[in-house]
Amino acid sequence: MSAHLLALDQGTTSSRAIVFNDEGNTITIARKEFTQHFPAPGLVEHDPEEIWTTQLRVAREALNLAGLHASDLAAIGIANQRETSLIWDRASGTPIYRAIVWQDRRTADYCRELETAGHARRIQEITGLVVDAYFSGSKIRWVLDHIEGAREKAERGELAFGTIDTWLVWKLTGGRLHLTDATNASRTMLCDLATTDWSDEMLALLGIPRSLLPEIRDSSEVYGETEAELFGAPVKIAGIAGDQHAALFGQACHAPGMAKNTYGTGCFALMHTGGSPVVSRHRLLSTVAWRIGGKTEYALEGSVFIAGAVVQWLRDQLGMIRSSDEIETLAGQVEDNGGVYFVPAFSGLGAPHWDSYARGTISGLTRGTTRSHVARAALEGIAYQTADVIRAMCEDAGIPLRELRVDGGATANGLLMQMQADLLGVPVVRAQTSEITALGAAYLAGLAVGVWADRAAIGANWAEDSRFTPGPGQQQMQDQLPAWHDAVRRTLS
Numbered sequence: 001m002s003a004h005l006l007a008l009d010q011g012t013t014s015s016r017a018i019v020f021n022d023e024g025n026t027i028t029i030a031r032k033e034f035t036q037h038f039p040a041p042g043l044v045e046h047d048p049e050e051i052w053t054t055q056l057r058v059a060r061e062a063l064n065l066a067g068l069h070a071s072d073l074a075a076i077g078i079a080n081q082r083e084t085s086l087i088w089d090r091a092s093g094t095p096i097y098r099a100i101v102w103q104d105r106r107t108a109d110y111c112r113e114l115e116t117a118g119h120a121r122r123i124q125e126i127t128g129l130v131v132d133a134y135f136s137g138s139k140i141r142w143v144l145d146h147i148e149g150a151r152e153k154a155e156r157g158e159l160a161f162g163t164i165d166t167w168l169v170w171k172l173t174g175g176r177l178h179l180t181d182a183t184n185a186s187r188t189m190l191c192d193l194a195t196t197d198w199s200d201e202m203l204a205l206l207g208i209p210r211s212l213l214p215e216i217r218d219s220s221e222v223y224g225e226t227e228a229e230l231f232g233a234p235v236k237i238a239g240i241a242g243d244q245h246a247a248l249f250g251q252a253c254h255a256p257g258m259a260k261n262t263y264g265t266g267c268f269a270l271m272h273t274g275g276s277p278v279v280s281r282h283r284l285l286s287t288v289a290w291r292i293g294g295k296t297e298y299a300l301e302g303s304v305f306i307a308g309a310v311v312q313w314l315r316d317q318l319g320m321i322r323s324s325d326e327i328e329t330l331a332g333q334v335e336d337n338g339g340v341y342f343v344p345a346f347s348g349l350g351a352p353h354w355d356s357y358a359r360g361t362i363s364g365l366t367r368g369t370t371r372s373h374v375a376r377a378a379l380e381g382i383a384y385q386t387a388d389v390i391r392a393m394c395e396d397a398g399i400p401l402r403e404l405r406v407d408g409g410a411t412a413n414g415l416l417m418q419m420q421a422d423l424l425g426v427p428v429v430r431a432q433t434s435e436i437t438a439l440g441a442a443y444l445a446g447l448a449v450g451v452w453a454d455r456a457a458i459g460a461n462w463a464e465d466s467r468f469t470p471g472p473g474q475q476q477m478q479d480q481l482p483a484w485h486d487a488v489r490r491t492l493s
Contacts, residue, residue, distance in 0.1 A: 003074040003451045006062065006235070007438035008055055010080045010164050011243065012101065012265050015054040017062035018438040022074075022451050024461035026435050030061035037098060042105040042347075045098040048086050051164065052171045056230065063231065070231035075222070076172075077239035077445030079246035079437045080164040082187045085139040087150065087161050087212070093175055096159065097147050099167075100139040103305065103347050107138035108356035119205065126202055128186065128193040128277055128286030130354050134303070136163060137189035137206050144208070157211040163188070165240050166214045172226045172237060179215045179223060181240040182291035191216070193277050193286060196296050219245070219290040220444040239444030243437045244268040245290055247407055248299060250440030251431060252462040254455045257399040261386055261420075262437065263410035266350070267304035269389050273397050274298065282352045282392035290444070300396055302351035302389030306360075307382045308410045310344040314378060320371055328413045331376035336476065339364040341487035342377035349491065352392050357493030364487075379416045383477075384484045387423040403427045407436035414468070422474040423481075432463040 002021045009016040015034060019027040032054040037045040063070070083102035088095040100106070111131045114120065120131045129135055140161055144151040153159050162170065166180045185191040185198075190208065192199040198213055217223060219241045225234035241249065244262060248270045251260040259271040270289070277286040277298045289299040311327050314320040321327055343349075345358040362374065394401050403426055410416060411430050421428040433439055443458050445451075452458050 003446070004066070004068055004072055005442035005446050005451065006059060006073050006076045007442040008059060008076060008078045008168060009243070009438040009441065010051060010055055010078070010168060012081045012103070015051060015058050016438065017055070017058040018435050018442070019062050019066045019068065020439060020442045022446070024433070024439055024443070026433060028062045028065040029435070030058035030065065032058050044101040044103045046084065046101055048088070048095045048099050048167055051099070052168070055168060060231065070233035070235050073235050074451050075236040075238035075445040075449045076226065077441030077443070078165050078168055078237070079241055079243045079441035080168070080184070082163060082184060082242035082244065083134055083136050084164050085136040085161065086167060087140065087143050087154075087159050088167075089153075090158055090160050093170070096150055097143050099164070100142070102134055104139070105133050105348060105356055107133040107142050108348075110138050110141070111356070123189065123202070126192055126199050127189050129189050130283050130285065132354055133356055134350070135187060135189040137202065137208065140208050140212070141206050154209050154212045159212055160214070161212045162214055165242075169223065169237060169240070172230065173224050174227045177224050179217050181217055181219045182288045182296060183219055183242045183245040184240070185216045186288040187242060193288070196288060196291055218292055218294065220292045220448045222448055236449060238448035239441050239446070241290060241441060241444055244270055244301065245288070245299070246440030246444070247437045248272065248289060248440070249443055250436040251405045251407065252459040253405065254459060257397070257402070258405070259390070259393070259401060260405040260407065261390070263307055263382070263406065263408035265307065265309045267307040267382065267386050269302045269386060269393065270299045271393050271397055271399070272297065272299050278397055280392075280396045282396055283354055284351050284389070284392055284396055292447070300393050302393055304382075304385040304389065305347045305350045306344040307385070308408070309346070310342070310378050310381065311410070313344070313346070314375065320375070325412070327375050327379065328415045330372050331379050332415055333372040334370070334376055337377045337380055337480070338369055338373040339366070340369055340373045340377040341484055342374065342381040343487050343491045344378070344381055345491045349488070351389050353488070353492065355492050358491045361487065361491045363490060379413065380419060382410065382416060383419040383423050384481075386420060390424060401426050403429050405429050405431060407431055407434065417466075417468045418471060418473065419477060421468040421470050422477040425470050425474065428468040429464055430466040432465040
């Protein structure tokens, strides 16, 4: 009988659970959306208890659909939305405030103060990150400063901080384990990238007590077991990675120079850079790719805050399309964008601009502009943002890109993938499985418990679904780049 792994893929808009076999094949999937809270413009929050209940529900559902029992599982792996932060009471396990989501911009002014005070260069030297509200550190500080009694309780060791992986492990183990992995730690703006330990200098700068923080562990190891009553028997928890790092691992980008891009709510491109961090000259992020067997490997990352979300916006806010898959047909009805450029800076701009105050623009509108032009401009905006990030990444790493491995819901849009190949001038390769993020978490867990002997065995499972090569539209896309960059400048604060 083949071994089975359960992957918990806790994302920004839904909790998902996927059962995989030891060939990396998807057996069952369960998914449940949860509430998005927007208390004010620029603020995004989640209910931690709703995240937990939906995640537990889909985990049980996926097992039932597969006809499996807890005893049939080799291990559980966790992939999670990164940077989203919460703090809870250690004794009661009750969150003291909602989880502040990675998209939330409430600490933008504080981050600008850090930059103005001259801390940006030192922060990048220690953490590999730019100063931005995106990361967890300023969110933690906000909670400690704005929730009555929080700072005093934190200093007494009564509170626990976690990103979503930490919260899930705490709940799965009945509060026995308070830990995170090196990938999630590296996204907090509190971790020393070279040592993958918490930085006393960063903790002092942001005013955060060390006692609040979880233990940092490898991305692939047996951390402990779940409470027996959750699934009917204890199950080993053996893999943790932030969702984008899990996708890099799932795409078998295990060697320097290999790169992937995930097209989800945002776009997240990562390039494996080897055993030492690369200092970016283009304001990209140096980050932990994963830590296995005590050995840390690194990546460069470029984050595009709004990608697939722009299609949802056209559907839900403007009513331009009835379903997300309609946009490909609509955009394909015109041969070009008609001079229209759509920069979806709804939550500011990420790499390489890092402008929290940028806001979305649609420029170049005329009386001749149609819905199709706007739809095409929206897809091009996703591809242009990604191309800007990938070019900067190759320059920083000094490694030419040979192909881009892609995953995420928007990769089903063939027009978008062709645009991406035309812009980059290299093949864009869609993996056979669409569940790359969850599969990466399963691989990390399976590696720890011996389901796979090594990364070579994992890489042998990777298979190509579709390949998009640069075509006749390449010159047109390249010719439009100056106008795109002009449109981006118009959005900047």
